[in-house]
Amino acid sequence: MSVGKNEPRRDGPAKLTGRALYLDDVEIPGCWHGVTVRSSVAHGRIKSITYDPAFDWASCVVVTAKDIPGKNVVALIEPDQPLLADGIVRHREEAVVLIAHRERATAYEAAKRVKIEYEPLPPIFDMGKSDKIFKSYMISRGDVDAGFAAAHIVVEGEYSTPSQEQAYIENNAIAAYEEDGILVITGSLQCPYYVLKAMKQIFNRDETKIRIIQTVTGGGFGGKEEYPSMIAGHAALLSLKAGRPVKIVYDRHEDMAATTKRHPAVMRHRTGLTKDGKLVAQDIEVIMDGGAYATLSAVVLSRGTLHAAGPYECPNVRVRSKVVMTHTPPNGAFRGFGAPQTLFAVELHWEKIADALKIDSLTLRRRNIFKLGSTTATGQKLLESVGVEECLQKAVKNSKYEAKRIEYSRWNKNAKNKTWKGIGLAVCHHGAGFTGSGEVYLASRAGIALTRDGQLIVLAASTEIGQGTNTMFAQVASDALGVPASWFSVETPDTHKVPDSGPTVASRTCMVVGGLVSRATKDLKAAFEAEYGRVPKTSADLKKAAAALCKDAAARRFEVQYEKPPDVTWNDASYQGDAYGVYSYAALVADLEIDKLTYEVRLNKVTTAQDIGKAINPLLAEGQIIGGSTQGLGWALLEEPIFKDGVMINAQLTNYVIPTSLDTPPFDVILVEKPYSRGPFGAKGVGELPMDIPGPAVAAAVKHAIGRMIPTLPQTPERIAKALKP
Amino acid sequence: MIKLTVNGRKKTFGGAPFTRLIDALREDFALTGTKEGCGEGECGACTVLLDGEPVNSCLIPVCQAEGRKVETIESMGSPEKLSKLQAGFLACGGAQCGICTPGMLMTASAHIRTNGKCDDKSIRTALSGNLCRCTGYQDIVKSVIKAAKDKR
Numbered sequence: 001m002s003v004g005k006n007e008p009r010r011d012g013p014a015k016l017t018g019r020a021l022y023l024d025d026v027e028i029p030g031c032w033h034g035v036t037v038r039s040s041v042a043h044g045r046i047k048s049i050t051y052d053p054a055f056d057w058a059s060c061v062v063v064t065a066k067d068i069p070g071k072n073v074v075a076l077i078e079p080d081q082p083l084l085a086d087g088i089v090r091h092r093e094e095a096v097v098l099i100a101h102r103e104r105a106t107a108y109e110a111a112k113r114v115k116i117e118y119e120p121l122p123p124i125f126d127m128g129k130s131d132k133i134f135k136s137y138m139i140s141r142g143d144v145d146a147g148f149a150a151a152h153i154v155v156e157g158e159y160s161t162p163s164q165e166q167a168y169i170e171n172n173a174i175a176a177y178e179e180d181g182i183l184v185i186t187g188s189l190q191c192p193y194y195v196l197k198a199m200k201q202i203f204n205r206d207e208t209k210i211r212i213i214q215t216v217t218g219g220g221f222g223g224k225e226e227y228p229s230m231i232a233g234h235a236a237l238l239s240l241k242a243g244r245p246v247k248i249v250y251d252r253h254e255d256m257a258a259t260t261k262r263h264p265a266v267m268r269h270r271t272g273l274t275k276d277g278k279l280v281a282q283d284i285e286v287i288m289d290g291g292a293y294a295t296l297s298a299v300v301l302s303r304g305t306l307h308a309a310g311p312y313e314c315p316n317v318r319v320r321s322k323v324v325m326t327h328t329p330p331n332g333a334f335r336g337f338g339a340p341q342t343l344f345a346v347e348l349h350w351e352k353i354a355d356a357l358k359i360d361s362l363t364l365r366r367r368n369i370f371k372l373g374s375t376t377a378t379g380q381k382l383l384e385s386v387g388v389e390e391c392l393q394k395a396v397k398n399s400k401y402e403a404k405r406i407e408y409s410r411w412n413k414n415a416k417n418k419t420w421k422g423i424g425l426a427v428c429h430h431g432a433g434f435t436g437s438g439e440v441y442l443a444s445r446a447g448i449a450l451t452r453d454g455q456l457i458v459l460a461a462s463t464e465i466g467q468g469t470n471t472m473f474a475q476v477a478s479d480a481l482g483v484p485a486s487w488f489s490v491e492t493p494d495t496h497k498v499p500d501s502g503p504t505v506a507s508r509t510c511m512v513v514g515g516l517v518s519r520a521t522k523d524l525k526a527a528f529e530a531e532y533g534r535v536p537k538t539s540a541d542l543k544k545a546a547a548a549l550c551k552d553a554a555a556r557r558f559e560v561q562y563e564k565p566p567d568v569t570w571n572d573a574s575y576q577g578d579a580y581g582v583y584s585y586a587a588l589v590a591d592l593e594i595d596k597l598t599y600e601v602r603l604n605k606v607t608t609a610q611d612i613g614k615a616i617n618p619l620l621a622e623g624q625i626i627g628g629s630t631q632g633l634g635w636a637l638l639e640e641p642i643f644k645d646g647v648m649i650n651a652q653l654t655n656y657v658i659p660t661s662l663d664t665p666p667f668d669v670i671l672v673e674k675p676y677s678r679g680p681f682g683a684k685g686v687g688e689l690p691m692d693i694p695g696p697a698v699a700a701a702v703k704h705a706i707g708r709m710i711p712t713l714p715q716t717p718e719r720i721a722k723a724l725k726p
Numbered sequence: 727m728i729k730l731t732v733n734g735r736k737k738t739f740g741g742a743p744f745t746r747l748i749d750a751l752r753e754d755f756a757l758t759g760t761k762e763g764c765g766e767g768e769c770g771a772c773t774v775l776l777d778g779e780p781v782n783s784c785l786i787p788v789c790q791a792e793g794r795k796v797e798t799i800e801s802m803g804s805p806e807k808l809s810k811l812q813a814g815f816l817a818c819g820g821a822q823c824g825i826c827t828p829g830m831l832m833t834a835s836a837h838i839r840t841n842g843k844c845d846d847k848s849i850r851t852a853l854s855g856n857l858c859r860c861t862g863y864q865d866i867v868k869s870v871i872k873a874a875k876d877k878r
Binding site for chain 2: 008009011012013014015016017018019020021022024025027166167168169170171216217218219220221251252465466467468619620622623626627628629630631652653654658659660661662664666667
């Protein structure tokens with residue numbers, strides 16, 4: 001059995017020796033370098049584009065919107081985002097002109113010699129002042145007004161969260177070239193079939209004439225979900241015009257300033273409770289800043305909306321949400337996908353309620369938390385795999401939360417101490433897989449190929465971006481067939497080789513696609529039993545069995561498609577029903593200390609218990625939990641993109657600071673495994689869950705330490721100083 | 727012509743003397759194991775050893791390596807035969823997406839080689855110039871401790 005074991009990661013040896021080839025490491029003969037000339041105004045009409053006559057333009061290839069053979073659109077959800085601005089620019093750093101040259105330095109020099117004149121138009125930067133709504137939702141359960149009327153107390157609060165940069169260490173990088181009439185696009189990306197969909201419209205070609213191949217990818221975190229389609233279109237335009245391969249490799253500044261980030265958000269809560277702290281009404285408003293184009297905003301908002309009420313049962317709930325347009329670079333996918341924003345508010349709001357009711361927030365949570373059989377705000381009945389109470393109990397116990405609350409309160413009363421200490425808690429749920437009917441629309445396919453010479457190859461478009469996909473797939477297939485994991489290899493995500501298993505997003509790769517791989521492998525197992533009499537036992541036996549099953553064919557494929565469980569129902573119009581097949585759960589305790597002189601926050605310990613159904617590979621799962629939590633801690637304490645006139649002015653790792661090894665505390669991770677009957681071997685999602693609650697746990701701990709709540713992130717020394725001002 | 731030793735081999739570089747060391751390594755010597763993450767000395771992905779000391783190769787002009795010894799990730803173990811440090815990373819989950827890994831390994835190997843202390847705090851201090859966005863560092867620290875123990 002391989003599931004549940006710490007199989008070493010398959011891509012480990014190549015990555016550890018520098019042999020793994022990321023796009024910029026791949027030698028592409030005759031390849032030129034592509035660069036992008038971007039808008040210098042947030043909103044304006046392009047009056048003219050002029051090229052410095054002193055420069056040798058004959059040595060370059062130059063592309064503008066008029067070179068696009070098909071539609072000038074990066075197809076995703078709404079057809080509103082152009083591949084290259086044509087006429088109007090709607091945000092800073094919007095791509096206007098592309099240049100390719102043999103020498104990278106000359107390409108950059110050429111970009112400086114392009115002058116674009118604009119007629120300025122008025123920009124909107126404040127999401128509160130925007131009246132252009134990309135999408136809005138409303139969830140309604142029970143009778144909220146009646147709930148408030150019956151409440152002993154009503155507590156109101158407003159919370160906000162900033163943007164956040166994914167800060168994968170490998171910047172975006174894509175190359176394009178034509179080979180035998182096929183447009184090949186290769187590079188650092190999460191979702192090969194998203195890129196394919198976008199390229200079809202731009203180049204008027206079908207999928208047989210376009211091929212997308214992922215290279216080794218140095219982190220994604222959502223940041224390489226949709227933006228690679230943009231870069232792919234740019235590289236392909238340059239390549240087709242130049243008649244040679246072109247690669248575009250962003251530098252850090254360009255990657256941070258131009259590409260998608262987490263949606264900034266504002267959340268308002270009005271909460272009615274009984275005298276003993278039972279929820280009777282929640283009225284929640286959410287507004288998110290989508291940036292200049294719709295991109296994925298509608299689905300980010302959906303997930304944010306569906307998580308806004310937290311993992312608590314309340315008979316009367318109303319959530320109203322909207323995402324609006326501003327003249328800033330479009331926001332997009334980032335681990336958590338809207339949920340970290342809304343969970344920050346609902347979780348930190350407990351501290352305010354605790355003060356108002358004089359009941360501590362742990363007790364309040366215990367009185368309201370989801371249990372088996374609870375009903376969510378969308379009317380979903382939780383019938384299995386509800387480990388949230390166990391997560392809460394284990395995180396509280398291991399962190400000594402209750403004793404430390406008392407101990408630190410005493411410490412903080414002693415004026416002689418040089419620090420304040422605080423310990424804070426947060427709890428969450430995180431829906432695994434696509435929202436609502438998303439998985440049905442996706443209709444993902446995955447499979448197993450058996451070659452005539454006895455190779456077993458997992459076929460899926462799900463990308464390895466560091467999370468351990470390939471290792472996990474081999475483990476799932478191994479147990480489904482009952483043979484060693486080493487018998488399986490995993491095919492490179494290449495749209496000419498693998499079926500569309502959907503995007504590598506939404507904590508769905510293990511639970512949904514792993515489930516498909518498991519099912520396909522079981523079909524293979526049945527074929528072995530029916531046509532060979534048994535599942536092969538040795539590799540020599542496998543070769544014989546393969547020859548018997550494949551007969552004259554070079555290989556046989558066993559593919560399956562996602563099937564909706566019959567009892568899962570969702571209504572897109574009313575936003576009622578089973579929002580997700582299942583939820584993962586987490587509780588996290590942050591234990592910290594604040595210097596009274598500098599207001600610097602030092603994290604001493606983070607304890608977290610996470611219910612992920614089943615850890616297919618515990619080491620990889622813990623890697624997701626510690627790594628994801630660290631991104632959450634960065635957002636909580638350090639990270640804040642600063643915008644001025646619609647552009648990020650700290651678009652460098654020098655002044656956009658992510659956690660270092662010294663900023664990161666020791667973690668105590670407790671895996672809780674409440675199996676989900678429809679996940680492979682009980683597994684649920686793990687990728688995004690850890691990002692959800694470090695923010696509110698840290699904010700609660702800071703409040704415990706200094707006695708004031710800071711209802712936003714990051715909790716910087718400056719904000720602490722401001723909060724402490726009399 | 728700039729003469730330097732790269733991974734034990736004598737090399738000459740005939741390009742512009744202020745070419746960044748990382749570009750000379752990657753483009754002229756085809757050693758692409760050294761990665762560029764930020765180009766301004768913040769992330770440490772491009773760390774190589776210069777006379778045994780970890781440096782950001784994106785900040786060093788190649789002329790500064792004249793007559794000196796440069797070591798890159800390619801000087802460590804191979805996929806078939808990992809070094810103890812690399813094996814420690816594989817066993818403890820020290821690498822995820824892998825882009826920071828070569829730089830991280832170079833810094834860690836310099837720390838172990840100079841008999842740096844192998845407690846949690848000392849290793850965190852040694853590695854604090856190498857950013858990792860995937861792991862949250864705990865498994866990297868564990869990897870280095872394991873390798874140091876296996877060595878001693």
